[in-house]
Amino acid sequence: MEGDDNLAHERNKAEFDVNEMKIVWAGSRQAFEVSNRMSRLVASDPVFDKSNRAVMTRKELFKNTLRKSAHAWKLINELCLSDEESTIFKYFMDQPGFLDLHWRMFVPAIKGQGTEEQKQKWLPLANKMQIIGCYAQTELGHGSNVQGLETTATFNPQTDQFILHSPTQTSSKWWPGGLGKVSTHAVVYARLITNGKDHGVHGFIVQLRNLDDHSPLPGITIGDIGVKFGNGAYNSMDNGFLMFDKFCIPRDQMLMRLSKVTREGKYVPSDVPRQLMYGTMVSVRQTIVSNASVAMARAVCIATRYSAVRRQFGSQNGGVETQVIDYKTQQNRLFPLLASAYAFRFVGEWLKWLYTDVTQRLEASDFATLPEAHACTAGLKSMTTSATSDGIEECRKLCGGHGYLWCSGLPELFAVYVPACTYEGDNVVLQLQVARFLMKTVAQLSSGNAPAGTTAYMGRAKHLLQCRSSIQKAEDWLNPAMVLEAFEARALRMAVSCANNLKKFENQEQGFSELLADLVEAGIAHCQLIVVSKFIAKLERDIKGKGVKNQLKNLCYIYALHLIHKHLGDFLSTNTITPEQASLANNQLRSLYSQLRPNAVALVDAFDYTDHYLGSVLGRYDGNVYPKLFEEALKDPLNDSVVPDGYHEYIRPFIKQDLRSARL
Numbered sequence: 001m002e003g004d005d006n007l008a009h010e011r012n013k014a015e016f017d018v019n020e021m022k023i024v025w026a027g028s029r030q031a032f033e034v035s036n037r038m039s040r041l042v043a044s045d046p047v048f049d050k051s052n053r054a055v056m057t058r059k060e061l062f063k064n065t066l067r068k069s070a071h072a073w074k075l076i077n078e079l080c081l082s083d084e085e086s087t088i089f090k091y092f093m094d095q096p097g098f099l100d101l102h103w104r105m106f107v108p109a110i111k112g113q114g115t116e117e118q119k120q121k122w123l124p125l126a127n128k129m130q131i132i133g134c135y136a137q138t139e140l141g142h143g144s145n146v147q148g149l150e151t152t153a154t155f156n157p158q159t160d161q162f163i164l165h166s167p168t169q170t171s172s173k174w175w176p177g178g179l180g181k182v183s184t185h186a187v188v189y190a191r192l193i194t195n196g197k198d199h200g201v202h203g204f205i206v207q208l209r210n211l212d213d214h215s216p217l218p219g220i221t222i223g224d225i226g227v228k229f230g231n232g233a234y235n236s237m238d239n240g241f242l243m244f245d246k247f248c249i250p251r252d253q254m255l256m257r258l259s260k261v262t263r264e265g266k267y268v269p270s271d272v273p274r275q276l277m278y279g280t281m282v283s284v285r286q287t288i289v290s291n292a293s294v295a296m297a298r299a300v301c302i303a304t305r306y307s308a309v310r311r312q313f314g315s316q317n318g319g320v321e322t323q324v325i326d327y328k329t330q331q332n333r334l335f336p337l338l339a340s341a342y343a344f345r346f347v348g349e350w351l352k353w354l355y356t357d358v359t360q361r362l363e364a365s366d367f368a369t370l371p372e373a374h375a376c377t378a379g380l381k382s383m384t385t386s387a388t389s390d391g392i393e394e395c396r397k398l399c400g401g402h403g404y405l406w407c408s409g410l411p412e413l414f415a416v417y418v419p420a421c422t423y424e425g426d427n428v429v430l431q432l433q434v435a436r437f438l439m440k441t442v443a444q445l446s447s448g449n450a451p452a453g454t455t456a457y458m459g460r461a462k463h464l465l466q467c468r469s470s471i472q473k474a475e476d477w478l479n480p481a482m483v484l485e486a487f488e489a490r491a492l493r494m495a496v497s498c499a500n501n502l503k504k505f506e507n508q509e510q511g512f513s514e515l516l517a518d519l520v521e522a523g524i525a526h527c528q529l530i531v532v533s534k535f536i537a538k539l540e541r542d543i544k545g546k547g548v549k550n551q552l553k554n555l556c557y558i559y560a561l562h563l564i565h566k567h568l569g570d571f572l573s574t575n576t577i578t579p580e581q582a583s584l585a586n587n588q589l590r591s592l593y594s595q596l597r598p599n600a601v602a603l604v605d606a607f608d609y610t611d612h613y614l615g616s617v618l619g620r621y622d623g624n625v626y627p628k629l630f631e632e633a634l635k636d637p638l639n640d641s642v643v644p645d646g647y648h649e650y651i652r653p654f655i656k657q658d659l660r661s662a663r664l
């Protein structure tokens, strides 16, 4: 059977309304319409071609990224795209570049931390891209430990200026995207010093380059930090370094919405939590969770379509071979990833709601939910990006040898995606923030304060610490209350166990250091509970379309039960479930895989990705894999000539020498 026949046959088997599922995936009919229109607008424009990124030199790749960015900006203006449309348009361009940092970090940092006057001055320039900015926080010596940054901003009352200085090599800014070659400005984080006193890290708007000829301003040393992981991939981005040599900026370029420095040099501390200075990171972490679902879905779409096209073994007397998607091992690796894509989509929707809610509360000076918003954004960013990076690599392996070809789309996707485990906060460091939050919540349980939000379940500690799961048969694992209770009991018991172990240490910080590995596991268990509970909550909503809810139910329970299988040690060692109940979960999982199987291709079609966005010969919508693999191979520069360059210098001498010695 040809690839296109295979996929047509698969699509005919679907038991649900794919068009309605596309709307559930997009979040609304309007969101679907925008996403569908933007992705096709990008795909139809030859400037956004991605086919030869792997064979470009770094300079060619970078210049091509500039060209694409300029073209995108022109189209956004000509077509008067809304903010929503242009964000999605840039996303489907699928080319990491300075635009990401300008729009997602530089502009939000000014919006979040600037005064009204500062916003009025800088935002119109930034919104028209008359200045281009980046987010310069990380240094050569410190990234995770923001309080350990070394760059100084010393107030000089004589000139009413701050003097920015990099006192050591390790204080050089190192990593900011867009800094190396493009940005004219940056929001720079530096230690504020007034009257000889260090007030800790604060943000400053700093001009880096001359607006006439793009040369660095005197006192500024700047450049690109060099080639990063993978061919093409994130190398389109100019991650940069930056050193200040007593570089002066006016006082009104300190971002002063939170704390201030007066003309006399008096420091006026903020009367709101100083952590609001970290607001840009919280906002980006929230978007990274939604983007995890997009990246996971992309890899899964490729692996699912290819698994339906690919056949190995199983033919009798020359008949057709088995589609590899029919092997239970393939399903056991692939279907939980498909379920994870949907799970991350829905938790991303919820996190967006939580972020909007906390933002509105902060505007009304209600800071009560800030710790929870920080814990949720940090923990879910960590958990979903780790799972997605691993998932993309698993999808590559699911595609066998061809998955290793660049044209499968998976190597580049992995190389672009994997730094998400590090940027915007190292995933272990962020998970430890969740653990701290959990330890505080556990410590307060005896005080009578009922925990709220995502830790509300801890308020039922008495029950959850002693309950035994009442699962008796495999179908019980489709009962939402029973599944939730298992996840809640496991998460609470792991957190309480850490808290009890902490008590054994006289010094709590030393205890925390000793128990770091267990604390990370407790944080992950709590985050997995959030994802499972938000998926279950989604099922309780009104979901339209023939068979759509049924498919989502299958995906939800595949997500939950595969986690039980993967983290069985946690569930058994906390006595949350028995080995027999674990075995029933496995039986149910196998049954769910069989139910999902005929719908697998349609479930990835529901992502509505264009072939342009997928960028994969293996994941093509028409399944026409083999002829296109040949086409791709023939395009490789090595195939430009039949006899390769270097033959006469380096191959022929071997052969001729061998011949001579053979005659002797």
Ligand SMILES: CC/C=C\C/C=C\C/C=C\C/C=C\C/C=C\CCCC(=O)SCCNC(=O)CCNC(=O)[C@H](O)C(C)(C)COP(=O)(O)OP(=O)(O)OC[C@H]1O[C@@H](n2cnc3c(N)ncnc32)[C@H](O)[C@@H]1OP(=O)(O)O
Binding pocket: 095, 096, 097, 100, 101, 104, 135, 137, 138, 143, 144, 145, 146, 147, 177, 275, 276, 278, 279, 281, 282, 284, 287, 288, 291, 370, 371, 374, 416, 417, 420, 422, 423, 424, 425, 426, 429, 433, 436
């Ligand atoms: C093109 C890209 C292709 C694909 C991308 C796909 C999707 C991407 C989508 C969008 C992104 C677009 C482009 C981006 C691409 C890359 C961008 C990368 C940008 C960066 O990496 S910027 C640098 C990020 N750096 C970090 O994240 C540093 C991590 N460290 C920290 O955040 C903190 O220092 C800390 C959390 C480790 C805290 O350490 P600490 O406890 O020592 O800190 P403090 O003393 O400062 O704080 C104590 C107190 O405060 C609480 N706290 C900490 N942070 C926050 C917060 N943000 N909000 C609220 N509260 C916070 C902390 O819990 C403590 O509380 P406690 O009660 O006192 O215990």
Ligand SMILES: Cc1cc2nc3c(=O)[nH]c(=O)nc-3n(C[C@H](O)[C@H](O)[C@H](O)COP(=O)(O)OP(=O)(O)OC[C@H]3O[C@@H](n4cnc5c(N)ncnc54)[C@H](O)[C@@H]3O)c2cc1C
Binding pocket: 101, 135, 136, 137, 138, 141, 142, 143, 144, 145, 174, 175, 176, 177, 234, 239, 419, 422, 423, 424, 425, 426, 427, 428, 429, 432, 516
């Ligand atoms: C592609 C990319 C783009 C980036 N873009 C930007 C940008 O635009 N702007 C910007 O300012 N920065 C940017 N960064 C920097 C990024 O934010 C940092 O690299 C990140 O915050 C991690 O910090 P680090 O590099 O100091 O890691 P480190 O903290 O040095 O981590 C090294 C190891 O130590 C472990 N570790 C560290 N602290 C602890 C702890 N307390 N407990 C347990 N383990 C710990 C970590 O888990 C990790 O395994 C970017 C980075 C990358 C890779």
